[in-house]
Amino acid sequence: MSTFLLQKEPIDTAALRQRVADPDCGGYASFEGWIRNENEGRAVSRLEYEAYAPLAIAEAHRIVNEALKRFEINNALSAHRLGALDVGDLAVWVGVSAPHRADAFAACRYIIDEIKQRLPIWKKEHYADGKAQWVNCAQCASQASLV
Amino acid sequence: MQIHIDYFAILREQAGRQRETLQTDAKTPAHLYLQLCEQYGFELIQARLRVAINDEFCDWSQNLSDGDRVVFIPPVAGG
Incomplete structure (x- = not known):
């Protein structure tokens, strides 16, 4: 079973929650990342996501496997949107089931942190003033010009 | 040597293309990126990028082979 979904369609959190559900588990933790109206x-008026799929x-599967080794969890699943998103849209979702809540919380936190740091996914922010930029890249470009 | 390159995000926009196949004498991804910086004026320095060959992260000093698919990975911003 795939443990990571990369999709243009909206994320169906109820369906994903069902896939994580497990009678051996007493705890479930999830994280939803939403598009904020400022950065x-x-x-911010809207965003575009792009990925090297x-x-x-492959990297998302590695992250889930790491979480399965580090924490006492039974199931972990995550999903990330691609394409054009509006303020308030759900961009990323993580769900974890575990026998007990402490590991469910910790693994969920681990997975979202690693997703943000490691997956080759980019976002272009479009601003209310009509300008746009690739997040994290503008700063890099200006740093490069200082070198 | 023939190399396939896929561009993403800011590099795709600055190169003005999603992908290309080119003949190169570059031995490593580091050397190839320098050549592309001259061609397209990429502003991102190599230190801020990662690189993948054939869909796996790799070192900048790995030897390129004929037919490799190379992707330069700008700073990521998922989530």
Whole structure:
């Protein structure tokens, strides 16, 4: 069973929650990442997500396998949107089931943190003033020009 | 040597293309990125990127082989 979904369609959290459910588990933790209406003081109107899919999927599987080794959890599943999203949309979802809540919380936190740091996924922010930029890349470009 | 390159995000926009196949004498991804920086004026320095060959992360000093698919990975921003 795939443990990571990369999709243009909205994420069906109820269906994913069912896939994580397990009679051996007494705890379930999930995380939803939403599109905020501002970033670093600038009003955000919409976002575009883009991914290098084969490597993003492979790396996400590695992250889930790491979580399964580090924590006492039974199931973990995550999903990330692609394409154009609006403020308030669900961009990323993580769900974890475990015998007890402490490991469910910890594994959920681990997975979302690693997803944000490691998956080759990019977002372009479009601002209310009509400008747009690739997040994390503008700073890099300006740093490069200082070198 | 023939190399396939896929571009994503800011590099795709600066290169003005999603992918290309080119003949190169570059021995490593590091060397190839330098050549592409000259061609397209990429502003991101290599230190801020990661690189993958054939859909796996790799070292900048790995030897390129004929037919490899190379992707330069700008700073990520998922979530």
